[in-house]
Amino acid sequence: MGLYDKFSRLAAERTHFQDSGPSPFGTSIDAVYSPTQGRIGDKDVILAGTNNYLGLTFDAQAIEAAQQALAVEGTGTTGSRMANGSYGGHTALEAELSAFLDRPSVMVFSTGYVANLGIIGALAGPREVVLLDADCHASIYDACQLGGAEIIRFHHNDAKDLERRMVRLGERAKDALIIVEGIYSMLGDTAPLKEIVEIKRRLGGYLLVDEAHSFGVMGPNGRGLSEELGVEADVDIILGTFSKSLAAIGGFAAGSSSMEVLRYASRPYIFTASPSPSVVASVRAALQAIATRPQLREQLWSNANRLYDGLANLGYSLGPHVSPVVPVMVGTKEQGLQFWRALIDQGVYVNLVLPPATPAGVTLVRCSVSAAHTPEQIDQIIQAFSVLRPLADLAA
Amino acid sequence: MFTQDTILENVLICLRDMVPVSEHVGPDSDMVNDLGLESVKMMDLLMKLEDEYDLSIPINILMDVRTPRQLASSLVAYVEKSHGAV
Numbered sequence: 001m002g003l004y005d006k007f008s009r010l011a012a013e014r015t016h017f018q019d020s021g022p023s024p025f026g027t028s029i030d031a032v033y034s035p036t037q038g039r040i041g042d043k044d045v046i047l048a049g050t051n052n053y054l055g056l057t058f059d060a061q062a063i064e065a066a067q068q069a070l071a072v073e074g075t076g077t078t079g080s081r082m083a084n085g086s087y088g089g090h091t092a093l094e095a096e097l098s099a100f101l102d103r104p105s106v107m108v109f110s111t112g113y114v115a116n117l118g119i120i121g122a123l124a125g126p127r128e129v130v131l132l133d134a135d136c137h138a139s140i141y142d143a144c145q146l147g148g149a150e151i152i153r154f155h156h157n158d159a160k161d162l163e164r165r166m167v168r169l170g171e172r173a174k175d176a177l178i179i180v181e182g183i184y185s186m187l188g189d190t191a192p193l194k195e196i197v198e199i200k201r202r203l204g205g206y207l208l209v210d211e212a213h214s215f216g217v218m219g220p221n222g223r224g225l226s227e228e229l230g231v232e233a234d235v236d237i238i239l240g241t242f243s244k245s246l247a248a249i250g251g252f253a254a255g256s257s258s259m260e261v262l263r264y265a266s267r268p269y270i271f272t273a274s275p276s277p278s279v280v281a282s283v284r285a286a287l288q289a290i291a292t293r294p295q296l297r298e299q300l301w302s303n304a305n306r307l308y309d310g311l312a313n314l315g316y317s318l319g320p321h322v323s324p325v326v327p328v329m330v331g332t333k334e335q336g337l338q339f340w341r342a343l344i345d346q347g348v349y350v351n352l353v354l355p356p357a358t359p360a361g362v363t364l365v366r367c368s369v370s371a372a373h374t375p376e377q378i379d380q381i382i383q384a385f386s387v388l389r390p391l392a393d394l395a396a
Numbered sequence: 397m398f399t400q401d402t403i404l405e406n407v408l409i410c411l412r413d414m415v416p417v418s419e420h421v422g423p424d425s426d427m428v429n430d431l432g433l434e435s436v437k438m439m440d441l442l443m444k445l446e447d448e449y450d451l452s453i454p455i456n457i458l459m460d461v462r463t464p465r466q467l468a469s470s471l472v473a474y475v476e477k478s479h480g481a482v
Contacts, residue, residue, distance in 0.1 A: 009428075009429065129454075134439070134440075134443065150454040150456060151454050151455045152452045152453075152454055152455070153439060153443060153455060155443070165452045168451070168452045169452070355434070356434035356435070356436040356437065361437075
């Protein structure tokens with residue numbers, strides 16, 4: 001048995017989709033002109049598959065801050081914070097996030113994925129039970145496995161199922177770690193946090209909410225779904241990423257002062273090189289934008305409503321409610337690929353997501369809306385979907 | 397009845413609903429290589445069985461499971477360990 005033989009099934013599937021057209025498994029965006037415009041091959045496209053929710057990738061202040069940090073502190077830290085030390089920017093960013101989220105402790109990581117590994121992997125050891133929503137991101141599953149916890153899934157967004165499973169745990173429920181997401185990345189739906197918090201109050205446990213897609217997007221101040229629903233006090237740990245609304249790369253965890261000990265216990269934190277100064281600087285500027293420019297969120301939601309309504313009026317099958325993530329169901333994998341390529345021909349780039357990465361085995365083209373989209377660009381996206389409606393009918 | 401045979405029977409019933417060619421499903425089919433079940437579907441299969449038996453089973457038990465027979469055996473072992481003999 002060869003080293004790569006176990007991937008033969010995957011390789012065959014990959015080959016199946018490998019022909020002369022653009023590949024959904026690593027699209028080459030050959031030029032990026034703005035948060036919402038780019039080029040694939042010789043085709044100019046509207047970028048609507050970026051998770052660039054607030055459109056801050058080209059924010060003038062963030063770029064200036066990053067350029068200044070690059071000039072003053074260099075290109076990278078070349079090591080971990082424990083070994084090489086923390087730069088001023090690392091601790092300043094943690095302090096600013098701590099103030100923004102009103103949490104005593106914040107730890108910054110080099111990616112969102114590593115943040116999940118670093119926090120969940122460290123907390124959820126072999127003696128712990130994790131109750132996680134079945135649709136949680138792969139990084140959360142990987143983190144639970146890393147820690148060695150007992151992992152129990154509950155049906156997606158089904159608070160009653162969570163309660164049933166907690167009751168079955170008996171006394172162990174009091175120390176169980178419940179993990180959900182603010183906005184789920186595939187269908188754009190949100191966790192029923194109020195119901196979950198109510199269960200937690202009765203049965204115990206700790207609640208961790210991954211706000212990767214909801215930070216900067218939801219809540220009166222952009223703190224996420226927990227803020228939107230007024231349950232922040234009942235959420236023990238918030239996880240987030242810098243690679244969506246904060247328009248860079250990295251991740252963070254925010255919690256109580258007890259969390260500080262993880263700086264010495266979390267292997268993904270200890271043994272990963274720390275974020276580069278320019279990245280930290282742009283994130284700090286983007287955080288300022290989130291804190292001081294609520295109009296970005298207003299524009300984002302206005303665009304999300306416009307796209308959702310436009311596609312719903314065309315008769316497309318969409319996610320359950322309006323969200324900056326707008327998934328469109330498009331039939332089989334092959335039909336999805338055809339539809340996705342046709343959208344590029346129409347000048348629109350979105351994500352093609354295939355099972356098993358999608359819930360319930362559906363194939364979907366996933367649009368993500370940005371505050372930087374103009375209403376005219378949203379209308380162009382809708383127009384492209386309108387032209388392709390016959391393809392979708394065939395898929396149905 | 398919570399015996400290995402009845403569980404195996406239920407595993408096979410659930411599996412037949414989840415794969416394209418149900419005739420290929422047997423007690424010793426390799427669920428990944430023969431039936432093409434991705435890891436998410438393996439977890440969904442476990443969830444169906446949890447609902448069926450009104451139990452919570454950690455997905456950790458799937459680590460070493462390749463066939464329906466092994467799944468049934470792991471389920472019985474887990475329930476015996478956590479709830480006593482069945």
